[in-house]
Structure formats: C-alpha cells, structure tokens
Amino acid sequence: MTSPSMYEMNGKQYQCAIELAVSIISGRWKPTIICKLFAGKHRYGELKKGIVGINHKMLAEQLKELESAGIIHRHAYPEVPPKVEYELTELGMKLKPIIDQLQEWGELFQLSNPREGIPAENNMVTDL
Incomplete structure (x- = not known):
C-alpha cells in the first residue's frame, strides 16, 4: 500500500507526481511521437516514416505504452486493408504547453551549453 504522498501506476510506486509524469512521457521516442501527434491524427506508417531511426518493434511498443497510459487513442477502422x-x-x-516549455528550456540550455565539437545551431530540434 502506498502512503498518501506516494503515487502508483502499473504496480510501480513514485515519490512524487513529477516522477510519475516523467516516467509516462520519457524515453528516446515518446516525446517525438507525442510531438508528431500534436499536428493531428497519424497512421502508423506516417509515424514510422517521420521518426528517423525508430524501428517497427520500438514504435509499436511505445504506442502501446502511450495508449495504456491514456495519452493517445488508437482507432482501427473496419477496412481491408486495415487502417x-x-x-x-x-x-x-x-x-502541449508542458512540451512547449521543455522545448524552450532545451533550446536555452543548448545555447548556453553547446556540446563540444558541434555548433549550437546544429544541435537544436526545430521540427517536432
């Protein structure tokens, strides 16, 4: 049983709501998937094509986790071929406003702490 100051999801306990929230949206691919979906509905293939470096297994896994957390909705149409x-x-x-703030902070951080050997302007993510 969790204490009143503890949070729980899928049997895992978190010490604060921030830790819980970050666990839901963290990882290499989830922020990018979420940002792509801010633009509207996407088919699986569109997401796969639009996220450089992600493989089929990882995209499917990340989408299932985001769906399970209630962040995204998967709508299957009764069509052939399946849509x-x-x-x-x-x-x-x-x-959206949280991710926008994180983007601003990331850009500020990048400008004040550029990685060695890579110009700061080449480190910024602009197409999320």
Whole structure:
C-alpha cells in the first residue's frame, strides 16, 4: 500500500507526481511521437516514416505504452486493408504547453551549453 504522498501506476510506486509524469512521457521516442501527434491524427506508417531511426518493434511498443497510459487513442477502422490511426487524447493534448516549455528550456540550455565539437545551431530540434 502506498502512503498518501506516494503515487502508483502499473504496480510501480513514485515519490512524487513529477516522477510519475516523467516516467509516462520519457524515453528516446515518446516525446517525438507525442510531438508528431500534436499536428493531428497519424497512421502508423506516417509515424514510422517521420521518426528517423525508430524501428517497427520500438514504435509499436511505445504506442502501446502511450495508449495504456491514456495519452493517445488508437482507432482501427473496419477496412481491408486495415487502417489504424493514432491521435492524442484530451489528456495527451494537455501536454502541449508542458512540451512547449521543455522545448524552450532545451533550446536555452543548448545555447548556453553547446556540446563540444558541434555548433549550437546544429544541435537544436526545430521540427517536432
């Protein structure tokens, strides 16, 4: 049983709500997937093509985790061939201002702490 100051999800305990929130959206691919879906519904293939370096297994896994957390909705249409679209839920859309703030902070951090050997202007993510 968790104490009143503890949070729990999928049997794992978190010491604060921030730790819980970060665990839901963290990882190499989840922020990029979420940012792509801010633009609207996407089919699986569109996401795969638009996220450089992600493989089929990882994209499927990340989408399932985000769906399980209530961040995205998977809509399968009764068509042949099958058509599946992903979109952010209302809860997922509430991440927009938070992600925007993280982007601003990341850009500020990058400008003040450029990685050695890579010009700061080449380190910024601009197409999320």
